[in-house]
Amino acid sequence: MEILARLQNQANQIKQIHLRDLLSQRERNQVCTANFENILFDYSHSKVCQTTLDLLGEYAISTGLFDKIRAMYEGQHINTTENRAVLHVLLRAQESQHPQFPEVLQIRERIKDFAGKVRNGEILGVTGKPLFNILCIGIGGSYLGPEFVAEALKTEPNCMRESIGRNLRFLANVDPVDFLRATHELDPEETLVVIISKTFTTAETMMNARKATAWLTSHITSHPSEKVIEHHVCAVSSNLQKTKEFGIQDERVFGFWDWVGGRYSVTSAVGLVPLYLHYGPQIDLFLQGANSIDRLFLEKANLNQWKENIPLLMGLLGWWNTQFLEYSSRAVLPYSQALVRFAAHIQQLDMESNGKQCKKDGTPVEVSGPIVFGEPGTNGQHSFYQLMHQGRIVQSEFIGFCQSHSSDSEAHNELMSNFFAQPDALALGKTTEELRKENCPDALVPHKMFKGDRPSFSLLFPALTVNACGQLLALYEHRVAVEGFLWDLNSFDQFGVELGKTLATKVKQAIASETFEGHPSENLLLHYINHR
Numbered sequence: 001m002e003i004l005a006r007l008q009n010q011a012n013q014i015k016q017i018h019l020r021d022l023l024s025q026r027e028r029n030q031v032c033t034a035n036f037e038n039i040l041f042d043y044s045h046s047k048v049c050q051t052t053l054d055l056l057g058e059y060a061i062s063t064g065l066f067d068k069i070r071a072m073y074e075g076q077h078i079n080t081t082e083n084r085a086v087l088h089v090l091l092r093a094q095e096s097q098h099p100q101f102p103e104v105l106q107i108r109e110r111i112k113d114f115a116g117k118v119r120n121g122e123i124l125g126v127t128g129k130p131l132f133n134i135l136c137i138g139i140g141g142s143y144l145g146p147e148f149v150a151e152a153l154k155t156e157p158n159c160m161r162e163s164i165g166r167n168l169r170f171l172a173n174v175d176p177v178d179f180l181r182a183t184h185e186l187d188p189e190e191t192l193v194v195i196i197s198k199t200f201t202t203a204e205t206m207m208n209a210r211k212a213t214a215w216l217t218s219h220i221t222s223h224p225s226e227k228v229i230e231h232h233v234c235a236v237s238s239n240l241q242k243t244k245e246f247g248i249q250d251e252r253v254f255g256f257w258d259w260v261g262g263r264y265s266v267t268s269a270v271g272l273v274p275l276y277l278h279y280g281p282q283i284d285l286f287l288q289g290a291n292s293i294d295r296l297f298l299e300k301a302n303l304n305q306w307k308e309n310i311p312l313l314m315g316l317l318g319w320w321n322t323q324f325l326e327y328s329s330r331a332v333l334p335y336s337q338a339l340v341r342f343a344a345h346i347q348q349l350d351m352e353s354n355g356k357q358c359k360k361d362g363t364p365v366e367v368s369g370p371i372v373f374g375e376p377g378t379n380g381q382h383s384f385y386q387l388m389h390q391g392r393i394v395q396s397e398f399i400g401f402c403q404s405h406s407s408d409s410e411a412h413n414e415l416m417s418n419f420f421a422q423p424d425a426l427a428l429g430k431t432t433e434e435l436r437k438e439n440c441p442d443a444l445v446p447h448k449m450f451k452g453d454r455p456s457f458s459l460l461f462p463a464l465t466v467n468a469c470g471q472l473l474a475l476y477e478h479r480v481a482v483e484g485f486l487w488d489l490n491s492f493d494q495f496g497v498e499l500g501k502t503l504a505t506k507v508k509q510a511i512a513s514e515t516f517e518g519h520p521s522e523n524l525l526l527h528y529i530n531h532r
């Protein structure tokens with residue numbers, strides 16, 4: 001029988017076996033783990049057994065998954081619709097034969113040198129003040145990843161020390177309110193604006209960039225505006241022509257390459273410029289962490305070792321859950337307030353990569369990437385976990401840390417007790433018999449029972465160090481790639497974001513001329529004009 005049919009058979013069978021029963025098999029549970037540098041990946045709470053794993057491995061081989069992974073690292077143009085390589089792994093490589101690697105190192109060194117000089121006061125604002133504030137302007141991939149990392153490291157003890165007296169702000173939304181919030185109480189004389197845009201044409205970013213330069217030059221009037229921009233603005237982009245046109249000197253522009261996709265650009269200058277400016281050389285460890293997972297992912301992409309390859313397992317399980325068990329949504333649940341912006345980054349990474357309608361060859365797909373959402377625990381428990389326990393079945397991904405950034409071990413234990421309890425509650429549920437034993441009134445039994453059988457996996461790290469933050473990033477980048485490879489999608493383009501942008505331009509013209517007759521949104525537009 002064809003492998004896909006056998007997987008389908010296996011899915012039909014395992015759907016009949018409650019997770020309670022799967023979890024009662026201690027030997028099975030012990031097999032359902034992988035460990036790398038003391039990161040424990042435990043997928044015993046997923047709907048898989050030994051046979052499922054064997055079939056998933058067989059499918060991975062038959063579909064050329066390992067070759068696809070190697071092709072990515074080799075720089076083959078796997079982003080076929082844009083004819084580009086996908087080489088974000090090169091950005092954190094320690095060594096490489098790739099012809100562009102010297103350039104990668106050179107930019108990295110330039111960023112570190114520039115950041116070091118800003119931090120030690122060698123580079124000052126135009127009026128001679130230190131540049132304590134970094135205002136990053138960018139959106140989508142030029143914003144979400146850097147913000148997740150900046151937040152994750154805010155309370156990491158070394159980073160906390162390195163960033164005393166400094167401010168790192170992000171401005172993404174074209175909503176003028178975001179501008180007000182991002183610049184609130186910032187002294188322009190002490191502010192360095194970093195304009196981050198791969199294309200340097202994104203409407204929101206360009207509008208905010210123009211506003212920010214106007215904000216700087218209107219406040220700092222002691223010097224000509226070109227001088228103010230020269231001292232207070234730098235850029236990250238792969239479009240050096242556009243940065244020049246904007247008036248930014250080349251030595252203040254940190255480039256990257258078309259083989260770095262926006263949502264995969266955290267370890268390019270997109271993330272490195274803000275992060276080195278704010279946290280200093282600590283960020284070396286972030287790159288090392290990402291690199292350690294890159295090596296794991298590549299080195300164990302083979303027949304004998306794939307069960308030790310955590311990102312590959314995460315991808316296989318995600319694909320299995322979505323394609324065969326038909327769970328259409330996924331919750332990313334870090335038990336760490338420091339990861340407050342992690343889910344936002346993963347939403348873009350996952351949904352922009354794998355939310356696709358056709359395969360690489362253009363044939364339509366019925367199922368592709370799931371809906372992704374998330375929130376740190378325990379906050380999420382008091383919000384949407386109700387649905388996860390008694391409503392729809394959501395593939396849940398728990399991320400926890402043995403040690404906290406804080407020395408309050410009592411509160412950390414409290415947090416982590418929830419991290420351990422929730423996957424059990426989802427999987428085991430609570431039966432009517434159990435409720436009756438507790439003398440639950442009959443009328444309440446249907447409301448209080450939990451069917452259970454809801455799958456999850458858990459990633460347990462020793463601590464949210466700078467290194468671990470890089471590891472976490474790379475784990476998710478590669479799991480998304482694996483799922484895309486299994487579906488045979490191009491996970492590296494994003495044509496689905498274009499139509500809305502085009503229509504917005506037309507609406508802007510309609511608003512300017514106040515002509516909406518026959519417009520599909522005529523009702524709303526008229527209301528807007530009348531009430532603005």
Ligand SMILES: O=P(O)(O)OC[C@H]1O[C@H](O)[C@H](O)[C@@H](O)[C@@H]1O
Binds near residue numbers: 139196202262494
């Ligand atoms: O970095 P930029 O060129 O400004 O692009 C910013 C973002 O906008 C686009 O619309 C895409 O949806 C994202 O993938 C991209 O990261």
